[in-house]
Amino acid sequence: MAEYDETVVSEHDGIKELDNQLPRWWVILFQLSMVFAVVYMLWFHVLGFGQGQEGKYADNKSRAEAAQAARQSDLLASMDLGSPSTLGEVLSEGSDIYQANCASCHHSTARGLIGPNLTDAYWLNGSEFADTMHIIAKGKLEKGMQAWESSLSLRQRHAVASYLYSIRGSNPPEPVRAPEGDLIEGSDSPTYNL
Ligand code: HEC
Structure with a gap:
């Protein structure tokens, strides 16, 4: 099949619509993007295997909170509560x-x-x-x-x-x-x- 088909589908006011085939690489990319969209939707939104922004945020937040709690308990342990602080x-x-x-x-x-x-x-x-x-x-x-x-x-x-x-x-x-x-x-x- 020729890449450019000169068959005129229609013509109006001197503007011709040709029956060109889309390039194969483009069609393949387009099809791949549809497959990707379906897999993405199933993965993140239907089956829940993937972690979305909210999950990542919650994860990072709980990690940060745990780190902060650890820092605070370190600080508490390093502070001598048996004598007055002058800080x-x-x-x-x-x-x-x-x-x-x-x-x-x-x-x-x-x-x-x-x-x-x-x-x-x-x-x-x-x-x-x-x-x-x-x-x-x-x-x-x-x-x-x-x-x-x-x-x-x-x-x-x-x-x-x-x-x-x-x-x-x-x-x-x-x-x-x-x-x-x-x-x-x-x-x-x-x-x-x-
Ligand atoms: C509702 C009133 C009240 C409040 C509020 C109060 N106190 Fe007192 N506090 C007293 C009284 C009355 C005494 C005396 C107790 C006694 O006769 O042994 C006292 C005693 C003390 C003593 C011992 C003083 C001494 O001579 O042995 C300290 C220290 C003290 N309070 C610190 C605090 C701190 C710190 C707070 C706030 C977190 C506080 N108080 C809130 C009424 C209060």
């Missing part, structure tokens, strides 16, 4: 937690309101960092101090306790709540027993 980001998180949850009873400057002054050297429940961590977790319900272990994570309690440590001895302006508890020398310093 700026931990203290600023602690400050935010304090203002949101604790300022209503201890005042925004921690000078004391319903609860005791947390910046002085007098302590009802001990002056060590572990004591602060303990009372924050367990509270003292009969005296009106809430237990925070169910609403603040260990990391958050560590952050707020570190913040409190950092503002020890900050001498907030009057009126400061009268001292309560035992005087423990030096415990109004952010470097106490570090």
Whole structure:
């Protein structure tokens, strides 16, 4: 079969429509693209063997989330929760937690309101960092101090306790709540027993 067939199919206003065959390579490509479309549709949309954009996105997302969780638990493991942190980001998180949850009873400057002054050297429940961590977790319900272990994570309690440590001895302006508890020398310093 000649590639160009001069047979005139129709002619209008001097424009001829010829009966040309499409080139074989073109027809084969066209047919292959139809086969491809059918296979593609079955593979991705009917049988579900292939992973589409959404599946890939979900996969990558869960991988990234797992990596982030691993990084966080590494960070937590590398952080010594038994002593106060002096890292700026931990203290600023602690400050935010304090203002949101604790300022209503201890005042925004921690000078004391319903609860005791947390910046002085007098302590009802001990002056060590572990004591602060303990009372924050367990509270003292009969005296009106809430237990925070169910609403603040260990990391958050560590952050707020570190913040409190950092503002020890900050001498907030009057009126400061009268001292309560035992005087423990030096415990109004952010470097106490570090
Ligand atoms: C509803 C009021 C209230 C809230 C809210 C509150 N506290 Fe207290 N807190 C108290 C009271 C009252 C005490 C005194 C308990 C006692 O008599 O032993 C106290 C005691 C403490 C103590 C021990 C002080 C000492 O002298 O031994 C620390 C530390 C403390 N709170 C930290 C916090 C932190 C941190 C938060 C926020 C996460 C918080 N509190 C929220 C009322 C509150």
